[in-house]
Amino acid sequence: MRIVSTWLDWLTTDAPESRLQGRLAQSYQTFYRFVRNPLAVCGLVIVAILVGLAIFAPLLVPYDPLATDLGSRLLPPSASHWFGTDHLGRDIFSRVISGSRVTLTIVLLVAILIGPIGMAIGIVAGYFGGTTDRFLMGVTDVVMAFPRLILALAFVAVLGPGLENAVIAIAITGWPAYARLARAETLSLRQREFVVAARLQGASVVRILIRYIAPFCIPSAIIRLTLDMAGIILIAAGLGFLGLGAQPPAAEWGAMVAAGRDYLIDKWWVATLPGAAIFVVSLGFNLLGDGLRDVFDRRVN
Template sequence: MKDFLRGFRDFLTSEDTKFTLILFRRNFLNIVGTAIILLLVFTAIFAPVLSPYDPIAQNMDERLAPPSWKHILGTDQLGRDILSRVIWGSRISLLIAVVVVSISLLIGLFLGTISGYFGGWIDEIIMRLTDMFMAFPRLILALAVAAALGPGIFNTMMAISFVSWPLYARLARATALQIRNETYIEAARAIGASTARIIFRHLVPMTLPPILIQATLDMGGTILTAAGLGFLGLGVQPPTPEWGVMVSDGRRFITEQWWVSTFPGLAILLATFGFNLIGDGLRDIMDVRAKR
């Protein structure tokens, strides 16, 4: 762990990282995407302050009320304030995205680095296992796992994590294959560095740039997958204010009470758009670094 932390510190303080940060600030897509995500994070953190009503409090006298000054985004079929539920839903969606991407990244980074560094039968076993997972559509496999585990926020995170790690493993393996025979790796072996030190001090930090870009892009995809599971009843369960569940609740009223599904759907769109902008901007920056 000390070798990994030391290698990660060297990665953060390197000249290439500083150059990347300069390019990040100059990229318009990054600025827009960062502003959207900062707004999402701010909303999630200060949800109790920003929310005008209790997100699960029912008021049947005001059910399906259209947007007004009292209820800016209207109310749902149980009279719950949609704005409050969208605000609190940002917490659930952001929590799921962060936890799922973190778990998937760690699993994929570990397996991919091990596979690329050792090669041989270890590489064959890990890559064939990866191919098995990638042979199924992500959402379909997540649905199967979620159905086996049962509904709930914890099971939702586990189900999505279970199907999201293979791409990280592929990226980590590709980088490890490229650099495992570099001169500085050979020098580390020559001076007696252990395998664990070489992997965590040298290989893992080098695999981080492409993996972090993919992780940023996956944040939006994870929010969409979680919303899809919630929409189908296999994700977060009512009355928890989760965006996918809210869209599902409003599908019966979409032709007349359009606001019930529209506003949580727009929240999903905005969050996914923000993460995709940051990911695309970082990918453009990596191209500039490669051309430099």
């Protein structure tokens, strides 16, 4: 521990001799603050396990998650079926592991869509102001006025059930929060000295937005995105529960909970264990997001 402390003092107290040394010091301080938060580390472990299960699902499942066996239907948890079987005799453990792929796919696709779209709208609105700001923020307020799940249900009803349409519906309802966040960051940055200097040197608007403003909005967007993952998972599970998400026979946690609700009293494992998977993964993303906020948010530090 003394060696680590000495190295940290060398990085932080002495004037850095190079830009690389300064970045190493900042990275080490960020990592050190993160690992000191046990809940954040716990969230990171849960998310890492989810990613690992999704990547190696074909190697980890003991049974075919789609294969039915009516002679083994509704078996309780045992050594041969760790999570029991469902009403069609399918191994629930295998289906939960396979369902992690569906969940991670939804999370990644939604993140790819809502982050850049929301940030682009917010940065443009905050930088230009005036009519542009009023119009873009008016559209943002209209979308934010509706509950996300209700609005997602409306879009899926129009687009039709399916995994791709569920992703589009969730993304359409999720970008306004990032637009608001990016707009607030841009308003505080657009008159800063380095932005004014770039403007006086003849830098184009696109260059200013991408190089001088967007990088300062990314940390807040990442934190918000991590915290939003739990909500995205719950909305996706809700759509699956209503039969509007991934379609049978795909292993999707919300659809598995819906299939087991008729057996909840005497065959509790059919619905409870997929529901527990939703709870644990949502908790992991929340813990990870809280940890990232504690590390990157200057107001917390």
